[in-house]
Amino acid sequence: xxxxxxxxxxxxxxxxxxxxxxxxxxxxxxxxxxxxxxxxxxxxxxxxxxxxxxxxxxxxxxxxxxxxxxxxxxxxxxxxxxxxxxxxxxxxxxxxxxxxxxxxxxxxxxxxxxxxxxxxxxxxxxxxxxxxxxxxxxxxxxxxxxxxxxxxxxxxxxxxxxxxxxxxxxxxxxxxxxxxxxxxxxxxxxxxxxxxxxxxxxxxxxxxxxxxxxxxxxxxxxxxxxxxxxxxxxxxxxxxxxxxxxxxxxxxx
Amino acid sequence: xxxxxxxxxxxxxxxxxxxxxxxxxxxxxxxxxxxxxxxxxxxxxxxxxxxxxxxxxxxxxxxxxxxxxxxxxxxxxxxxxxxxxxxxxxxxxxxxxxxxxxxxxxxxxxxxxxxxxxxxxxxxxxxxxxxxxxxxxxxxxxxxxxxxxxxxxxxxxxxxxxxxxxxxxxxxxxxxxxxxxxxxxxxxxxxxxxxxxxxxxxxxxxxxxxxxxxxxxxxxxxxxxxxxxxxxxxxxxxxxxxxxxxxxxxxxxxxxxxxxxxxxxxxxxxxxxxxxxxxxxxxxxxxxxxxxxxxxxxxxxxxxxxxxxxxxxxxxxxxxxxxxxxxxx
Numbered sequence: 366x367x368x369x370x371x372x373x374x375x376x377x378x379x380x381x382x383x384x385x386x387x388x389x390x391x392x393x394x395x396x397x398x399x400x401x402x403x404x405x406x407x408x409x410x411x412x413x414x415x416x417x418x419x420x421x422x423x424x425x426x427x428x429x430x431x432x433x434x435x436x437x438x439x440x441x442x443x444x445x446x447x448x449x450x451x452x453x454x455x456x457x458x459x460x461x462x463x464x465x466x467x468x469x470x471x472x473x474x475x476x477x478x479x480x481x482x483x484x485x486x487x488x489x490x491x492x493x494x495x496x497x498x499x500x501x502x503x504x505x506x507x508x509x510x511x512x513x514x515x516x517x518x519x520x521x522x523x524x525x526x527x528x529x530x531x532x533x534x535x536x537x538x539x540x541x542x543x544x545x546x547x548x549x550x551x552x553x554x555x556x557x558x559x560x561x562x563x564x565x566x567x568x569x570x571x572x573x574x575x576x577x578x579x580x581x582x583x584x585x586x587x588x589x590x591x592x593x594x595x596x597x598x599x600x601x602x603x604x605x606x607x608x609x610x611x612x613x614x615x616x617x618x
Numbered sequence: 619x620x621x622x623x624x625x626x627x628x629x630x631x632x633x634x635x636x637x638x639x640x641x642x643x644x645x646x647x648x649x650x651x652x653x654x655x656x657x658x659x660x661x662x663x664x665x666x667x668x669x670x671x672x673x674x675x676x677x678x679x680x681x682x683x684x685x686x687x688x689x690x691x692x693x694x695x696x697x698x699x700x701x702x703x704x705x706x707x708x709x710x711x712x713x714x715x716x717x718x719x720x721x722x723x724x725x726x727x728x729x730x731x732x733x734x735x736x737x738x739x740x741x742x743x744x745x746x747x748x749x750x751x752x753x754x755x756x757x758x759x760x761x762x763x764x765x766x767x768x769x770x771x772x773x774x775x776x777x778x779x780x781x782x783x784x785x786x787x788x789x790x791x792x793x794x795x796x797x798x799x800x801x802x803x804x805x806x807x808x809x810x811x812x813x814x815x816x817x818x819x820x821x822x823x824x825x826x827x828x829x830x831x832x833x834x835x836x837x838x839x840x841x842x843x844x845x846x847x848x849x850x851x852x853x854x855x856x857x858x859x860x861x862x863x864x865x866x867x868x869x870x871x872x873x874x875x876x877x878x879x880x881x882x883x884x885x886x887x888x889x890x891x892x893x894x895x896x897x898x899x900x901x902x903x904x905x906x907x908x909x910x911x912x913x914x915x916x917x918x919x920x921x922x923x924x925x926x927x928x929x930x931x932x933x934x935x936x937x938x939x940x941x942x943x944x945x946x947x
Contacts, residue, residue: 416839440842447837453701454832454887467830468842472823475890520841 367391368524368555370413373422374580377408384580386422390557390572392523395550397566398559399599400576406559407448407528409576413557414445414526426524440468443524444517448532448559450509452501458512459497462487465519480519487518490545492538506533514542525549527558531565543569563596564614575599624891627884631898635683638902642679642909643671647916681804681866682908682922683901684811686873688863690900691817693874694881694893695856698832699849700749702763703882704937706875707741707860708930710767713871714774715744716864721781721793734809738861744770745857799870799923801908806866813862814897817855821893824848828889870923872930873900879937 373386382405390396398406411417413424415431424431426442434442444465452461465487466480476484488494491511496504501512510533517525525546531539539562547569550556560566566573573590575583577598583589590596596615597604607614644650648670650658658668689707696705696712707713719740723733748770752763785793792803821828827848830838839845863870877900878892885891904922907929911920 411836414840416836435842436839436844437842440840443840445837445840447834447840450834450837452833453703454697454882456887460886460888461833464830464833464837464841467826470826472826 367428368413368424368426368557369428370424371422373412373424374420375405375409375412376420377405380405381580382409382576383582386582388574388584390555392553392555393550394572395547395556395570396558396572396574397570398557398574398576399561399563399566401578401599401601404576404578406576410526410528410557410559411445414443415439416445437468440520440522442522443526444520444522446513446517446525446527446530448528450513452509455500455502457497458488458493458499458501458504458515459484461501461512462516462519465516465521468520483521484515484519487515490518491515492541507535507538510534511538511542514545518545523554525554525556525558527556529559529561531560531562539565563590563599567613624885624888624895628891628894628898631895631902634902635898635905638905638909639679639683642682642905643675645909645913646670646675677805677807678801678908679905680811681807682801682905684807684814685801685804685863685867685870686877686904686907687814687897687901688810688817688859689870689873689904690877690896691814691821691893692856692859692863693900694878694889694896695821695828695852695859696874697878698828698889699852699856700763701832701834703879704764704875704934705767706872707856707864708869708871708873709764709771709875709934710745710748711769711771711774712741712744712748712857712860713864713869714771714778715740715742716861717869718774718777718781719743719861720865721778721785724789724793725781725785734861734865737865738858740774741857741861741864742854744774745853749853798921799868799926800921801867801904802912802919804866810862810866813859814901817859818894818897820855822890824851825888825890825893828852828893829887832887832889868921868923870904870926872926872934873904875937876926876930876933877903879933 368390370386370388374384375382398410400406408417412419415434418432426434462484463476463480466476466483470476485497488497491514493511493515496508501509504512514530527546530542534542543565546556546558567587567590571587573585577583583595591613593604593606600617603618605616605618607616640652640655644652644655648667650667650671654667655671658671693706696707696710697703716737720733720737723736728736748767752766782790782793827843830841830843831845831848835845878896881892881895881899885895907925908922911922911925914920
């Protein structure tokens with residue numbers, strides 16, 4: 366799996382999210398996209414997912430331009446976890462998770478035993494084994510988020526793009542989710558996720574894309590993130606660095 | 619997975635349809651016994667009751683069934699497209715637009731197909747207007763959509779009143795029925811039944827895509843659904859279904875709201891099951907309502923639209939109350 370962005374320019378209205386962005390992601394990569402509110406993280410992620418066209422530049426997956434991929438084939442390769450989910454209609458958790466099988470089923474096939482087994486193992490991974498028959502409209506925010514994660518796992522794609530996957534999750538679940546995702550990456554997957562918790566990102570990601578506003582960005586590895594001045598620039602806020610076990614932690618003061 | 623259970627429910631609905639049809643054929647000023655009905659349908663008919671059943675009640679009953687199914691399916695499709703359980707051809711003014719189109723054509727002297735084409739045009743224009751205006755802020759919020767729909771619907775009503783005022787007196791009775799929904803004039807249910815059957819088949823092919831679209835456009839797109847073209851298809855299809863129904867029975871309200879809601883509570887929101895079930899249930903409901911409307915105050919025949927509104931208004935208010943409390947928001 367390799368996702369490659371070249372000379373990418375992304376804007377929303379007058380805001381320049383990224384300019385001249387070059388990015389190559391390989392199997393095993395886990396990239397955290399960091400930045401302040403409104404800097405355009407979600408927009409960039411949807412461009413990388415092929416859901417929105419860039420203003421300039423190109424993105425290729427396996428050497429083929431994203432816009433040339435048939436939607437169904439692309440959906441077998443990359444999964445996207447959206448930031449906000451609202452359910453207009455009632456549905457069971459199992460039905461909702463099975464949605465991830467859509468790209469794998471031909472038009473006239475229904476979900477079979479194998480698909481249901483995949484859905485159940487995704488539910489187990491998200492700690493939702495007992496939830497299969499619950500109505501998604503009756504779940505708490507954190508539970509609903511875990512259903513979305515399970516749904517994404519059911520899609521069995523190698524490239525995962527996650528927009529704030531930790532929203533509403535309790536600390537234990539945040540770690541469990543990041544571990545799940547990191548395992549997928551170490552098994553040959555590629556992960557891009559928008560995160561706000563820099564310390565969690567430092568523990569679980571190996572690459573970091575910092576969006577600094579006005580199209581400026583820094584792309585670096587874990588060592589590059591040990592720079593307090595850079596984190597201050599990222600957050601636009603004074604930062605204190607605490608080291609624990611040789612690992613830096615950053616706290617906004 | 620849910621398939622065997624779902625097909626059982628569809629069979630139940632089909633049996634319900636046959637029972638409702640039998641009742642519609644037997645009940646009336648000339649009562650027919652069930653044993654006689656079977657004889658009549660086999661071709662052994664004596665003069666009066668045979669004529670009443672085959673030439674008056676059967677076309678009317680089939681028209682009621684077809685239009686109920688069409689309106690209910692149109693409602694379910696609009697709700698899916700707008701991700702809003704309160705959408706309905708009548709509430710959004712689409713029925714009004716179809717009626718306005720049909721009346722204009724009638725006033726200009728058009729007949730049959732031209733009237734129906736004009737009704738389709740009216741439905742399409744109103745849907746474009748409502749969707750376009752409600753989409754102005756980038757999202758179809760519930761209140762905005764309903765407000766726009768209600769305003770457009772009242773505009774259509776004003777247009778209809780204007781046409782009725784201008785219309786020559788001999789055309790008035792034929793035109794008035796558009797206002798309240800009346801099946802007594804419907805004698806040719808063939809087109810409506812065909813459209814209903816085709817719609818059930820076409821939507822069956824697309825039903826899994828609908829399931830995704832109902833969960834959000836971006837999500838559906840990320841799962842490989844060509845959302846843009848799918849939305850156009852749903853848009854045209856729901857306008858067509860509404861227009862065919864309205865051009866046959868006038869603006870019967872609330873079927874498109876009530877039926878999908880009830881079926882969804884019963885069978886869930888899987889469109890592979892929901893849409894055929896809604897088509898059958900809508901047919902059964904409108905057929906039963908029409909049978910009641912023409913027999914409750916017999917010999918006076920009530921327009922069936924009055925009856926559906928009597929059931930529909932409280933249910934709509936109940937739903938609106940539930941949704942504004944944030945349930946399923």
